[in-house]
Amino acid sequence: MIDCIIVDDEQHAIDLLKEHIDKVHFLRLVGTSTNPVKGLAMIADLKPGLVFLDVQMPNLSGLEMLKLIGNDCHVIMTTAYKEYALEGFEHAVVDYLLKPISFLRFLKAVNRLWIIHNSIRPANEQDYYVFVKTEQKGKLLKIDSRRITYIESLSNYATIHMDDQRKITAYLKLRELIEHLSPMGFVRIHKSFIISLSHITAIEGNLVRILNETQPVTIGEAYKKDFFELINAKLLSLPPDNSMNRDDSF
Incomplete structure (x- = not known):
């Protein structure tokens, strides 16, 4: 099971990701925030395995948060603007999802993470x-x-x-x-x-x-x-x- 946090200043974007997460058996949502500063504190406190991180947010952008998060967890970037993808991948993000995010594209991204890192959970x-x-x-x-x-x-x-x-x-x-x-x-x-x-x-x-x-x-x-x-x-x-x-x- 991978614990997830969503940080996005738009509630409707959070709601859509919630729906997608609920359909995937190996994901568990543990927190959401529309405030990037509070989201950063939530990540430090809950230590999730995966963060869905919006790029454009007030006060603290997703790319700025990415630098502060470091290697503490995996990150999937979300945004409506494709031009930010290159910088996101320079920080070794798992994937970059363009809004509106379809479930098929979402599943492709999280499956990639699960396949690469499934050794972290010993199988029965x-x-x-x-x-x-x-x-x-x-x-x-x-x-x-x-x-x-x-x-x-x-x-x-x-x-x-x-x-x-x-x-x-x-x-x-x-x-x-x-x-x-x-x-x-x-x-x-x-x-x-x-x-x-x-x-x-x-x-x-x-x-x-x-x-x-x-x-x-x-x-x-x-x-x-x-x-x-x-x-x-x-x-x-x-x-x-x-x-x-x-x-x-x-």
């Missing part, structure tokens, strides 16, 4: 298991998520590939699966594929090689930036020619 044995509806009516199948290598979309169905090369067909869509599996180390890299980060054996350009699979999985253009941000967070050194196709632009 029970956390590894999921249940899926199979093609057989009324039958639910229990699956150990640690044994899933990747998942492929087939319209309203999904084929779940296991590390023993079994294939399980389930009545699910990828957008439903990724919400539940992302805290377990899964990431969507294509409109048709979700992969397990722990089962990657190699990355070759826009192809990901998966354990026990002969065919690589293609990284979709729309998912490339987020995927390589996750990989670069684990990278010990950058290749001399930056051959991993990093996209540092916003």
